[in-house]
Amino acid sequence: TAMLIRGTFVTLPSLAALHILTDYLLGVDETGHITHFSAANSPTSKALLTSTAVPPIQIPQGSFLLPPFCDLHLHAPQFLYQGTGLHLSLMQWLDEYAFKAEERLDADPALARRVYTRLAQRLIENGTGTVLLFGTIKEGTNLILADTMQRAGVRALVGKLSMDISSRPSYVEASAEAALSAARSFVSRCKETVAALPAHSRLVAPVLTPRFVPTCSNELLEGLGRLAAEQSLRVQSHMAEAHDQVEWVRSERGAEDIDVFDQRGLLTPDTIQAHCTFLDAAALARVADRGTAIAHCPLSNAYFSAAPFALREVLAAGVRVGLGTDVAGGYSLDMMSAMRHAVTVSRMREGKRRLEHAGENEAAESVAIDWKEALYLATQGGKEALGLGRGSGSFEVGAPFDAQQIQIFDAEKGAGIGALDFFDLELGESPDVSIEMVEKWWCIGDGRNRVGLWVQGNRLELSVLVGHE
C-alpha cells in the first residue's frame, strides 16, 4: 500500500443510489489502484492500519471524497473562443466560429499548446478527471492535445476529427481515402505517445471522430466503421443534434442521422453520440438495442437544439448516458453547471407534461431527474459510457483511484466554505457530512469547495490558476 486515506466518502454505485460513508479507510497501491476500502473501524481496516508504515491522510471533518467529473463531450480547440458567438444557429455558428478557430490551431502549434495547456488546467480546477475530446483535423495538433493531457495527468480520449466534406474549403480533408489513412495514422501515433509508459500510467487513448454527418461522406463513415471494428476503437460523433442540422441531412443526403451511422457500423456499444435531441421513440429503441451511449449536453442544447433532450425516457430505455459541456457550443466547462442544467431542463419538461396531461396521467412516472441522478451521470455515468466504469463510482477495490475532495464546512470554525452557509452547525460538535449538506453543495457550491483531485492515484495541482490555499 502506497497511500492510505481516511475520511468521509460519497459513493455513486448506480443512478438510484448515493451513499455517504463516514470514517472509511481507503488504500491505494503504487499503480494507483484501490487495494482496500472499508469502514475505518472494521477488522480489516484496523489490521491494515497497524501493519502499514504509511500514515493515513486524514480528510478533515466537513470534507468528503467524491468521484471526479467525467466530461463526455468537449471540443478542445473551441476553448480558444469559449463564451462567444452563441447568437447564431448551429450550422451558421460552425461556419462563423468553430471551423475558423480549429483551423487557427492547426496552423499554429504554439497557440495549440497554449490553449490545450490552459484547458487542462481549467479541467483540473473544475474537478474533471476524465474527458472525451474532439480535436481538430491535423494530426500534429491532436498529438499536442494528447501529450498535454497526459502530462497534466488528466484521463483523456482524444479524437482527431475526420471530415472530408465541408463548407470551408481550407478546413477539410482531401478525400475519404486521405481522411481514412489520416485517422489510421493518428490512432497509431497517439498510442505510440504512451507506449513506453507502464499500462497504469497511460492516461490518453485515441477515439475515432467523424465530426457529424454533414461533414462526412458515406465512404468515409464506412471506412471508419470498419476501422473501429478492426481495432476495437471507440467512436464519437454528433447525432440528431439541431433542427437546422437534421433538416440539412434530410435535404442533402435524403436520410436521418441514425440510419447513416447505423448502416456504416457507427452505432455500436463503443460509440458515444452527442446530443440526440431529435430521436423519436423508434430511433431511441434502436440506440438502446445497439448499446450506443449518449453524451447529453443541456447547455449547448438550449442554444442550438430547439428541442429538450428526453433524458428520463432515454435512461428508462436502458441507454448509458453521461453529461458533456460541449465547450464551446456550451460556454461553461464546469460540470457542476452541466448537472444543474440537466436537472433544470428535465424539470421544465415535467412541468409541461403535467400541464398538458392534467388529470389524465397522474400515475405516470415523472420525467424530472433529481440532483443525485445528475451527480451520477456527471461522474460514473460518463465513465460507464466510455467503458471505464469498473467500480469507480463506489471506490471498489481494483478500480483506479480517481477522486475529488470537496470541503463544505470548517468544523473548527463552525462555518461553511465559499458560498455555503450552514446556520445549524454546532461549534465544537464535529458534525458529520449529511445528505442535505451534499445537496446544498450540489446546488450552490463552486470552485472554492474543491480542495483536491486525484487521477490514477496521482494528486493533481489545483492551484495553478486560482488562489486555493
Ligand code: GUN
Ligand atoms: N456538430 C458538428 N460539429 C459540432 C461542434 O463543433 N459543436 C456542436 N455543438 N455541434 C457540432
Ligand code: FE
Ligand atoms: Fe459538440
